[in-house]
Amino acid sequence: MLARRIKPVALQARKIYVKLMMEVVGRSLQAISDLDPSIREETRVLPDGFLFEMTVMPHGPALVMQKLPKGRLRYCGEKGPEAADLSIRFKHIAHAFRVLSFQEKTSEAFAYDRMLVDGDIGYALRMTRVLNRLEAFILPKLLAERAVKEYPGNLGLSEKLLQAARIYLQVASQFLATVKLA
Amino acid sequence: MNTRYYEFFCPVKVIAGQAALEHIPFELSSRAASRPMIITDKGVRGAGLLEPVISACEESDQEIVAIYDDVPPDSSTDVVRAIAAIYRQEKCDSIIAIGGGSAIDTAKAVNILVSEGGDDIAAYAGAGVLKRPLKPFFVLPTTAGTGSEVTSVAVIADTRKQVKLPYSSPFLLPDVAVIDPRMTLTLPPHITAATAMDAMTHATEAFTCLQKNPLSDAYAAAAVRKISDNLLKVMDNPKDSEGRLELAQASTMAGIAFSNSMVGLVHSLGHSVGALCHLPHGVCMSLLLPYVLEFNLERIREPLGELLLHLAGPDVYALTPKAQRAEESIATIRKLRDELHKRCNLPRTLKETGKVEESQLDRIAEMALDDGSIMFNPREVSLADARAVLQNAWG
Missing domain, CATH: 3.40.50.1970 (Rossmann fold)
Incomplete structure (x- = not known):
């Protein structure tokens, strides 16, 4: 009886967690594209205005990023101004949760057919590398190793901490700005 | 894995x-x-x-x-x-x-x-x-x-x-x-060798890359066995109808394997070499395979070691200590390539193709990073990694 009551709450909590993580990832992507030249090196080949979405089938949650000039990314929220040029879609909220709670690496999720790519595969690979680099910066090493295929060997502790602090600061200010506007 | x-x-x-x-x-x-x-x-x-x-x-x-x-x-x-x-x-x-x-x-x-x-x-x-x-x-x-x-x-x-x-x-x-x-009886030696090595690469990558699974493993292992047992026989006797049938079946089995498990860096690099230097796909696969296996070695030691049974047969497998089987698999593939080179000049290095310039390696590496198969490679591949593998394969 109790289990029956708890299950919907757990499912709801999972959905809220995925939604929150999507927003954190979106805002962090915007921040890291401002701060890290190697991220901009990856994204600069995308056409300006290019819209990338990561979403969960059938109705979200989602995050949409827009490519700005000079390789910068802008977090658009859950919906973009128009249809995305590139979509990475989780087939189920459970799959998104596994990736966003670091139980499964992004590369594993692709290998296990948890996600569909709609759009240029080369661009999808670039965005995956961007996400991996972001995770390497913002997650503790133990967690990051579970999230990415290979933790970058050349990422020193001081660089990681400094960059992570800058990213979190920017994300926090973005959240604050949103709250003030609301 | x-x-x-x-x-x-x-x-x-x-x-x-x-x-x-x-x-x-x-x-x-x-x-x-x-x-x-x-x-x-x-x-x-x-x-x-x-x-x-x-x-x-x-x-x-x-x-x-x-x-x-x-x-x-x-x-x-x-x-x-x-x-x-x-x-x-x-x-x-x-x-x-x-x-x-x-x-x-x-x-x-x-x-x-x-x-x-x-x-x-x-x-x-x-x-x-x-x-x-x-x-x-x-x-x-x-x-x-x-x-x-x-x-x-x-x-x-x-x-x-x-x-x-x-x-x-x-x-x-x-x-x-x-x-x-x-349908394959009249295939010229050079194409027989290159296409069989294409199938060998499909099977080897299917068996060692991220999407491997028990069913694709079964097809991949059987394909490797058939190619190892029959390729040189067919090269020596092109009218060997049974050998031809074995190779054709191996190709189909490797196809079933890789279409259900995907391929990895050999294909990412090979697609780029093929596109930029106009080399046949099978030739690219054959020459890149051992260099990529060496790059991936520590991530694929176990499955690559298992493949030795199918590449070299039970005697070699039994005589090789477990810790050395993966290296022996690579060595066996190298020996096979040497034999093919003797028989039909199938290139073993990028230099031997005569169609690749060393100055093209940077561009090839860049292109490879945008190839979908790289996602399924067991190791993360940076631009420097891809360039290093190509340099090793240069010759």
Whole structure:
């Protein structure tokens, strides 16, 4: 009886967690594209205005990023101004949760057919590398190793901490700005 | 590498062995098809490979309504449109593709147009666009390497827009793959070697990359065994019909394996070398395979060590300490390449191809990072890593 009551709450909590993580990832992507030249090196080949979405089938949650000039990314929220040029879609909220709670690496999720790519595969690979680099910066090493295929060997502790602090600061200010506007 | 989840799908009816061609009329009639069109290329026709197919059909009063024999090595949307027009004009109701990768991919694209309607094949590009079964589709591979007879993908060039259009759908899978030793008996030594090494690479990557699973492993291991046992025999005796059949089956099995487990860095680099330097795909696979295995070694030590049983046989496997089996697998592949080089000059390094400039390696590495197969490579690959593998393969 109790289990029956708890299950919907757990499912709801999972959905809220995925939604929150999507927003954190979106805002962090915007921040890291401002701060890290190697991220901009990856994204600069995308056409300006290019819209990338990561979403969960059938109705979200989602995050949409827009490519700005000079390789910068802008977090658009859950919906973009128009249809995305590139979509990475989780087939189920459970799959998104596994990736966003670091139980499964992004590369594993692709290998296990948890996600569909709609759009240029080369661009999808670039965005995956961007996400991996972001995770390497913002997650503790133990967690990051579970999230990415290979933790970058050349990422020193001081660089990681400094960059992570800058990213979190920017994300926090973005959240604050949103709250003030609301 | 534990597989926590996998998907496996192969609904293709495989008809393999002696007198397999003679089963085509029955298989057509069992799919209510009576007006087949053959799609092939000039090389296949010139090699006399259409005669046994046509003869097998005529003996059973099965008419071949139309033959298109002008598929170019790099097929295009224009070619697809032209063939679809002939199909409609001749009121065909099924397709028999005879050839290598290009003829088969072209036939897959023609099948989309004649089944879905219209003239714009670009409209169906991408993954999962097709939503229903297409016309009855038979494939007779004439090379033992691509595995296209059991894959659900095709690539067609849009020459006007200068882009390659990818198509991916389970509905692109043929209904029937016919593996008859007569179709590969006249394959020249160089192509026999390169295409067999293509199949070897499909199987090896299927067995060692991220999407490997128990079912694809079974097909991949069996394919490696068949190629290891038969390739040099066929190189020494090209008329060895049984050996040819074994290689053709190995190619199909490797195709089933990799289409359910994907491939890795050998293909990412190989696609880029092929595109930039115009080298045949099988040659690229053969020359890059050991260098990529060395790069991936610490991540694939266990499965690569297991492959030694199929590459070198039970005696070598039993005599090799477990800790050295992965290295011995690579050494066995190198020995096989040396033997092929002796017999038909199949290049073992980029330099030996005579078609690659060292100055192109940077561009090749850059392109490889955008190739979809890199996602399934067991190791993360940076630009510097890809460049280093290419430098090792340079020679």
